[in-house]
Amino acid sequence: MNLQELGWNAERENAFRGMGIEQVWPGRIVADHGHKYRVVTERGEGWAEMSGRLQYELSERSEFPAVGDWVALRFLSESDCDAVIHGLLPRSSRISRRAAGSVPVEQVVAANVDLLFLVAALNMDFNLRRLERYLIMAWNSGASPVIVLSKADLCEEPERYVAETESIAPGVPVIAVSALEDLGREQVDALLKPGVTVALTGSSGAGKSTILNWMAGEDVQKTQAIREDDSRGRHTTTHRELFVLPQGAVMIDTPGMRELQLWDDEGGWSEAFGDIEELAKECRFADCRHQHEAGCAVREALQSGQLERKRFENYLKTQRELKFQAAKEQTRQRSVRAASSSKNGRQEPRGKGEQRRRYASDWE
Template sequence: MTKQDMTTLQAYGWNEHWRLMAAQIPKQDKALVPARITAQFSKQYRIITQEGEQAAIVTGKYEYEASSKSDFPAVGDWVMVEPLQGESRAVIHHLLPRQSAVTRREAGSVPDEQIIAANMDTVFIINALNKDFNVRRIERYLIAVWESGAAPVVLLTKADLCESPEAYVAEVEAVAPGVPVHAVSSLMDQGKEQLGEYLVQGKTVAITGTSGAGKSTLLNWLSGQEMQRVQGIREEDARGRHTTTHRELFVLPGGAIMVDTPGMRELQLWDSEEGFEATFADISALAQQCRFHDCRHETEAGCAVQEALQNGTLDAKRYANYKKTERELAHIARKERVSTRRQNKSSGKSSRKSDRGRKGAYQQLLYDDE
């Protein structure tokens, strides 16, 4: 790979870590080259390689061996591809191990994980300062981002719509200790200087939040050009339609890499125990102070959680969201265990049928030989 080729990939975040990961691909695949997923349209992808932008799909073998949807590439992933000679297309053979990934539970009766974006350094959680402002929703996004391995940053957009954005910043900081919270306004061009420390050349930032929160507007504002089309919102409930219809990666003029994602009406969590603990670390710390280690935080004597609720140091709505999310994650875990048992049982039946088939064929072979 030439110096010029390296420069092309480095603009999209290629570094020594990814070079070492790519070097571990089996030698028989030495014709493969690295690429990053820049857009996803179901199972069709747009990628960037040292030769520039190309279309791509996974190989038949890749698709056959994938056990879940999360095994397929997502925007932000680094992959090893085989460019097709004489075409601006390639096929994806390998997915390099992810450093981070924001996930959610995909809708449906069978639990499955969906990758929203991969290999981000920072995730901007967007919430507008209008009728859609919701601290409980921010807590849910914090769980997903902490679980991802990326660093969360909360951006309160449309700060021009309220008289005291500082009060909202303080409210979010109270439920997100240690997480940077910034109020910004693209309309008034306010707050951009606060974001410079995250928008570093070669670093990847994902934007996530509900529809109408101003994600595409934020991207356009930070880039200084219209990279994404923007739609209005309904004034009666401050909700918007999905401007972004697919996940896509952009390189900003300053060199930072940004991933825009479609708005989500509701974030269904997926296997988020660590993110849950990080988001509600204050409640977990209180629970450690209870007199009994198996305290259910209801009517037990010496319950530090109930004491904090009564004296006002723990917000009742925050605790209610904690309990609701705890039940939700436990329900997801149960469904996942049931699904795994069914799959294992089905796999065992298939294996036994296969063994019986092989045994029958072997016995028939002996009979024929006689």
């Protein structure tokens, strides 16, 4: 196996050598099955688990290996492809969401992704407000978003939907595709360059696995028909997995989400609503809340029709959600540090000593 085909490069080689771990080989996580991972190395594909020491050192569940991660492996024998994970290389990007449950926990969907395909079907389930949420996640991840409008064969005017999508995603490529009619293949193919890692995300039934099979030229993932009465999909993909495409890129397919719950904000919110943020700079007051203040450029844009009210409402809603999420995470971190300090009789570094939790995934 040539690791360069999976995205290995000189920068990662230097990071690997700088880890200072002896008798280890580089590999990439290609599938996540919970406590076991499928990994690819120069020897081939095998199974791997984390060493006990590594599990102890990783204080947060989000620091555990994810699909797309590059890891340092020690093989079980001279001829074996199975191995133990002794370290993780730094991530160039991490696609995160909040996991299900009342306790805020980060769930890493995929790591080291270059392009994030946000897949939305052109059927009854098409929703611009949902796409805005996915754009926040994409901009926060460090990956570059691409919006893929699938199932264009079901839509009489795909150009209209492309224009509507471009209006809420300035600067983001928007591609209408149909695997059935081979529409949009050239545009997608042009992005699948050797060494590039692409991840697919979106609702169940959006057509992610179909796009993967289409680009791969064969059925590498199972697909199912959606419910025709409401255009809602049924769960097909059960875990995240990475595939090498004939074009030279690698593609990560992920299970569909019931609902995208946002995690921490690293500037993605402002990027996703860049047009509103630009308008806000023209407000008379720097701390304008865009409610009843005089000289509010945002409200003027709403009144003139320049700014869509539903987009503005989603702007406020996601802002409140991210602030609330950040407050809950700060409270959790304080509780963890207090419990750790009480248990050990001394103050420990932030996040250390936390009891790792299992949490139920809300992938469909």
